[in-house]
Amino acid sequence: MRTKIFTILAYVALLLTPFSLLADSSPSLSGHECVDMESIYELSEEARLYNIQLEEFTQWHIKNNNSLLESKTIVIPVVFHVFGDDFSGHIVNNEIIELALRKVNEDFKGLNDDFDDVDALFLGRRGILNIEFRLARVAPNGESTTGVLYYADKEGLAKTDPAIHEFIESIAWDNYKYMNVYICSDLIGDGVTNNSGFAWYPNKYMSDMGIARVVYNGRYLYGNIDKEFASVLTHEFGHWLNLIHTFQDGCKMPNDYVDDTPACDKAAMGCRDVKNCQGLLINGENYMDYNSSCYKMFTQGQVARMLAALESETRKPLWDSENLIRTGTDYTSAVNDLTSNKYLGIFPNPATEYIQINIVNKGLQPLVNNEEIKIFNTFGECVSTTPSAGASTPQEGNLSIDISHLPRGVYYIRIGNRTQMFVKM
Ligand SMILES: [Zn+2]
Numbered sequence: 001m002r003t004k005i006f007t008i009l010a011y012v013a014l015l016l017t018p019f020s021l022l023a024d025s026s027p028s029l030s031g032h033e034c035v036d037m038e039s040i041y042e043l044s045e046e047a048r049l050y051n052i053q054l055e056e057f058t059q060w061h062i063k064n065n066n067s068l069l070e071s072k073t074i075v076i077p078v079v080f081h082v083f084g085d086d087f088s089g090h091i092v093n094n095e096i097i098e099l100a101l102r103k104v105n106e107d108f109k110g111l112n113d114d115f116d117d118v119d120a121l122f123l124g125r126r127g128i129l130n131i132e133f134r135l136a137r138v139a140p141n142g143e144s145t146t147g148v149l150y151y152a153d154k155e156g157l158a159k160t161d162p163a164i165h166e167f168i169e170s171i172a173w174d175n176y177k178y179m180n181v182y183i184c185s186d187l188i189g190d191g192v193t194n195n196s197g198f199a200w201y202p203n204k205y206m207s208d209m210g211i212a213r214v215v216y217n218g219r220y221l222y223g224n225i226d227k228e229f230a231s232v233l234t235h236e237f238g239h240w241l242n243l244i245h246t247f248q249d250g251c252k253m254p255n256d257y258v259d260d261t262p263a264c265d266k267a268a269m270g271c272r273d274v275k276n277c278q279g280l281l282i283n284g285e286n287y288m289d290y291n292s293s294c295y296k297m298f299t300q301g302q303v304a305r306m307l308a309a310l311e312s313e314t315r316k317p318l319w320d321s322e323n324l325i326r327t328g329t330d331y332t333s334a335v336n337d338l339t340s341n342k343y344l345g346i347f348p349n350p351a352t353e354y355i356q357i358n359i360v361n362k363g364l365q366p367l368v369n370n371e372e373i374k375i376f377n378t379f380g381e382c383v384s385t386t387p388s389a390g391a392s393t394p395q396e397g398n399l400s401i402d403i404s405h406l407p408r409g410v411y412y413i414r415i416g417n418r419t420q421m422f423v424k425m
Contacts, residue, residue: 039160040203047205054202054312055257058242061308062301074131074310074319077327079145079173083184084153087218088193092183094378095409097148098135098423100221100233102350105132107234107287107295112227118285118296119272125260125283127303131310133179133237135410137328137421140173144328146378146410156189157182158198158215165211172210176317177327179240182215196220196232199239202314212314214240231295235287242309243302246289251277258301261286346413350423357399357413357420373401376412383411 041048078101082092106112110128118126135147151171156164172180187195197216206212214236222230244256247264255263262280268290269282276282283289285296298306309315317323324330345358357373375384386401401413406424413420 037201037203040200040206043160044205047203050204051201054242054309057312058257058305058308061311062304065304065307072130074129075324075329076131076133076179076318077136077177077324077329078133078147078179078181079136080148081151081171081180081182082148082218083151083157083182084218085150086153087183087185087224090219090221090224092218092221092224094146094148095407096218096221096223097183098410099223099408100230101133101135102425103222103227103230104234104237107231108237108298110297112231112296114294114296119281119283121281122283122285122297122299125299125301127298127300129298129303129306131306134329136173136178138326140177154184155186157184157213158187158195159189165209168213169210172213175207175210175212176314177323179318180213182213183218183221184215185217185219187215187217193217193219196229197236199236201239201242201244202309202312204314207314212240228295229292231287232292234295238288238298238302238306241306241315242312243288243298243305246283246286256288258299258305260299260301261288264289346420346422350425351403352425353402353404355401355403355413355422357401357415373399374414375401375403375406376414378410378412 037047037051041051080097082097085091103112108129108131110126115126116123136145137147139145149171154167157168168180168182185193187198195217197214197220199214200206200212203212214233216233216236219225220229220232222233244258245267246256246258246261247267247269248256250265251263253263255261262282263276263278264282264284265277269276269284271284271291271294274282274284283297283299284291285294286302287295287298288302310319321330347356347358349355373386374382375386377383383406384403403411403422403424408424410421410423413422
């Protein structure tokens, strides 16, 4: 299986121009499957030209980087479309999605617990992207949402044929406002249920069509699989931000267009102490290789490449501040912006034992004395009511609420007419 696929890969590589980009195939527990951008380019010459121009922009941006992005948290609104309820014996629910997304965010920010345990040569090359992928809280029609939508089972969502594109387009949320992730079991409709994921590089044709996406197997979401393999989702998100496999084209330059990731002769050569055809140690612990037992890091060069992608026309509108408000993903801004009169400030968020609520009352309807503080889960069920114990509810100031009894998940806390979201870990 592996030999056959790599033969196909080599063949595809021969067909590609230097700027043609091979999109995702992903590590799976057995076997590899690949989708190449060629199938998109065959549909549209414009799509091909877009990626050529994007690569030129990326190289320019890396050389002339004056991006302010590095100093702020970039928030990307995400919607998950979940197909089916059986993922090789596993389930996918909101909690699993939240866990999986949290794992992705930790990986991008270098908060994974093995971030310091990388090959010494690459310690100084590790890169951190201050990004948060957040579930959308407001749908395109303005209604509230959990950011996770459920559908009957469907196969082949990673295919690029017209029928699948038409279907994806019919349910997609605006690709310029939301990152769309599709969870299913049989990704390319061939009866195989252990393909892990597919993704495509940023492409205007795809975003315009509503088919820009990541497709991922529910059995490999964190919570259904160990943390190392769960980072395959991080790998796919890396592609969505224009990262190329570290083994792209083997030792042939420009390889992955990143200077600090030594070329790999092929995929999954091993985690450490493996040398490439040039005698250089490879970065086997990189998310963009296929060593799914030791996923630990991106490099600074890869982060620079992702920062460029975030400035591109298909990705920049997503993290625009107005879009974050529109999609309900600006919620932690209240923590940082206590002068806002729109929110209850919550700190810390996520939290484990207690949350501190900062009540800001400028221009708002006063809170009623003895107002109960209610906590709702994502299904709208009240899971906790805290009476104010006979004391007056403060109009301004801090309240500490015990949340230690709550299961992990996303919650909404409500006081009077004010609601704020928080995450219990
Ligand atoms: Zn990949």
